[in-house]
Amino acid sequence: MRTDAPVLSLRGATKRFGGLVAVNDLDFDVAEHEVMGLIGPNGSGKSTTLNLISGALPPTSGGIALRGTPIENLPAQEIARKGVARTFQLVRLLPSMSVLDNVRAGAVFGHRRRWGAEAETHALRMLKLVGLDRRAHAHTGELTYIDTKRVELARVLASDPEVLLLDEWLAGLNPTELEEGIALIRRLRDDGRTIVLVEHVMDAIRSLCDACVVMSSGAKIAEGTPDEVLSDPEVIRAYLGDDDDA
Amino acid sequence: MIRADGRTLALVALVLAVAACLPLTGSAYWLSLGISIAMYTVLTTSWALFSGPTHYISLATAAFFGVGSYTTGIGIEYLPYWALPPIAGVLGAVMAALVGLATLRLSGVYFVIFTLGLAELVRQVIIWFQNISGQKGIYVLTKITEAQIFWQLLGLAALVYAAGWAIGRSRLGFALRIIGDDEEVARHSGINTARAKVALFMVSGAAAAVVGAVLAPRFVYIEPSTAFTPMLSFQVVIMALLGGTGRLWGPLVGVIPFTFLWEAISASFPNQTTLLLGVSFLVIVYLLPRGFVGLIEGTRRRMRAREAFA
Amino acid sequence: MDILITGLFLGGTYALIAMGLNLQYGIARIMNLANGEMIVVGGFSAFWLYSSAQVSPLLTVFLVAPVAFLLNWLIYWIMLRPLVKRAKSRGQLEVDAILATFGLAFVSVGIMLAVFGGDYFSYSYLARPIRLLGDTYALNRATAFLAAVLICAAIYLWLNYSRPGMSIRAIAVSPESARLVGIDVPKLAALTFALGGAVTATGGALISMFFTLDASTGVIFTLKALVIVIMGGVGDVRGTIVAALLLGVLETFVAAVIDPGLTLAAAYLLFIVILLFRPQGLFGRRGT
């Protein structure tokens, strides 16, 4: 398996909402088995970028490719099938279904499509992976906050994605939960998954990411290892400037 | 789960078999009630196949039903009767596909009223066409008996149940449940939401059109105002909602009591039929907020709870 | 020109039919399927007062409006408020409201049948030609149009410039936030529902000058009103007015120039095309 060819690459990706440029001419690559952190102050266009990749929004211009195949004009479900799976900034579960069925949704319709007993065992495996296998038949309403996040993660994993997009997956967790969360993602990294992580929690970024892209006002302002970018003066300025109106 | 389904299936088959004997009793009265029940069972169940999981309330039933009636009404001059219901089904499905594709962006009440407008549009176009083509009144003079119509409807009901059961067990059914919960998640899980919704809408459109085609001989004379009556669309929605759309058998438990209630009121209070129907309606809405399914499941849960404590 | 004026007159009639429903649905959030019955009630009052005491329908309006207001206010508090309270979501309320007002429509038809029978009621009032710019028009339709203009303008001004009006618009946008800033939502919703009913009944009294009605005709008006409100965009007074006028002009144009047989088909086609391009209606907000 070639590791030098990027799994996911963005070239000049741009999104305009009327006059507002939310994402401006963005380039970056995500290599196989790499955890890429997408960071930047609030409103810098990180989530919009994830939306472009996952197909929630079509880009105004520019290209997005998955293993060299352009996906920028595909609808979300096609992109999901090609192997890009995402979580949502605010957890979205399927409220009328059990935990297991939530995860089954990913197993049945995702990148690798399973059905019947195979889908169920796979879903259970994913639940075990996130540490929820004992609550498989619980109702989603009974779960704690972190457990809902785990379910969502398991659903996404169940589709065997090529690229995993995690949108502030660690946000809102208390310190203990945060620790568990980071450990969970580290385990995924160690399994060799390719992950794009939009995150605010700096500890997580430092300990999890192989590479980082820093965005400000829709544009990339820095790229490199976490230590490199977090010491970049422009990045610091961007964050500090953000602090003023935060 | 699967065993429970098997039992339900067996039960349904048994009920259908018993129902099929109804014409043998020779009672025209029960047969005519049976036709009402069978007709509304097909219409509401197929309606709920689409609307139950997606929560889209469609008022287009009358449009499909009317197209079906006209298929028989016009086609009977040229083709043998048995060929017509399938043709009506195909027409209904095609129409539903077109409508489905056109309405994907609409949400909530906009979809509701859109389907209503659509039904009226189809009716107006057909009337206009009938007028310019100089087609005189449409007569369906056949030797088809009430019993035959009843059996056809029962067969159709069996088909709809089988389809519903199969869909519920299929990827499509699972996809629809996901769509009903969160369409965004569905799309990002790799579900082609448009295709799933249109597919189901086609099933319900085809079923309604076939019902229209099957019932046309019963009416002998087809008029636009009765073939396309908007009241039918409303009645289907109401009965299905009264029953409950969460279960395949939900609409049926709405249809049966409703038909008997309707019959009882029509028979006993000919001058206040409308008034009393309205009143009983309100009573149901206020006392049974979750439909008959809610009532049944609530009772069952209470009984189980009592057993558990006993 | 002649088509335009005829069309505008018809559009004014439609605005009268739909404006009340727009208030009730857009703001009080009740999709009132008994809307058409309120029109027939208004129409019958006008018919009855005219044929028994020669009272002009234009005067009847001043009696009908307050009575209908009170009636609808009671309907809201007795029938609909419990539904609003028990509904867990907007969708649930929608379904409940559809079911309840459908029942109400049946009850209304039943009562009307019992009170004034199933016969047509029609009378002739101001059925005289007037000349405008060289063409003839029906005086009663012109009068109804004038009344529609007055009523719509009054509602628009009231909603945009009065204090309760602005509170009501706040509710239409977001009931939760409105509650947070201290607006008495239930009271104003009831008020708007009642007002909507009064406007509808007034419309009924006015259109009875040229429409032949009977106890069962309400549903036709309900359908039309729903189409207009949705086409214009829920909760927007301008939308309803524009949609009504558009529909009136289109129907007249098609009838006069293409084929009267396609009048209603064209109306529904317009409705469908508009929704295809603007799924939220002409003036509707996205995401509601």
Added chain:
Amino acid sequence: MKRRTLLNTTVALTLSAALAGPALAQETLKIGAVGPKTGPLAGGAAVTHWPNIELWSTEVNERGGIDVDGTKYMVEIIEYDDQTNPSETISAVTRLATQDEADFILAPYSTGLNLAAAPIFDRFGYPQVTSTASTDRVGELSDQFPNLFFLLGQNSEIVGDAVEILTELREAGDIGNRVAMVNVADAFGIELAASAKPIFEEAGFELVYETSYPLGTPDLSPVMKSAKDSEPDAFVAWSYPPDTFGLTEQAVIEELDVGVFYTAVATAFPAYKQRFGAAAEGVMGIGGVNAESESFQDYAARHMEVTGQAPDYWASGMMYASLQILEQAITGAGTIDRDTVTQYIKDNSFDTVMGTIEFDENNNNPAYWTVGQWQGDAFRGVASTGREGAVDPILKDGWE
């Protein structure tokens, strides 16, 4: 197999016992009546259908009942509202036949509902004497349903006579050749217009304006304006109640200047005259009666007295006549056996408020009024297929 036959025989025996049983002891006849009290046709039924049933049953009972072979039977009317819905009509007639075990069932209201009920009437052997059904397929229908009788006439005759009146007026030099013809796009209107077109053309008329409009068209002024612009000598509308009123009102407003103004259903309603007053003078429409005949005048007076409203001048009289035919047939046959009564209806002639009526081999009443006209305070018959007392048509002279 054997058991099945046995079962069927048992059922049949029970049924016939149930049907025959009450006839022995009772002294009232149960008469079923189905019709719209709600729905689109309720307005028409409230004028034509229900008042006559009330009038007839009141009268029969006041005179002590129907005479059947020396025994007097009071009548008891069992009414059902079919909500203008053919399914409901079918249910209600079935209910009358099986649950209420009605001795006779009156024909429902309007062509579509009559035909929807026809198979049930046929199956249980009830005669159905329709008075509000109008069709051109009388022959075929009476083959399929031998118990179905038609009083109101055939569309082609109704249309043909209207054209004939126009032709007469043209030949007298009263009107020209130009006809504007419109129709409501619903079953009845479409059927009439489709029949009318070739007949008009054959008679040498020029259709200068021809269109349909949907039932429920809210504003008919574009139709009337276009019709006026075509400068017709005669205006003919195959219309339904709400638009009959609407078209006339627009004609008044547009001051349509024609020698003949014809609207179809509801022109003969008293409400028409009430609404348009003097402007109604000279308007032609479907139907008509011999307003001078004593029997009709007497009927109209009793109708007014009992129901508080006037009868219409078209189907009302026919509706009442259908009830008279049934009553006379029962008395004449001297039994309430339905087959005998049906045969009696086929074989005999009846004396009714509309004159003597006798059905032809297709169970059709061959002699009926086809065209009427408002002249003075009555809608008088100007053309018929063999009725006495037609008046000469007058020209429409403005709208004052």
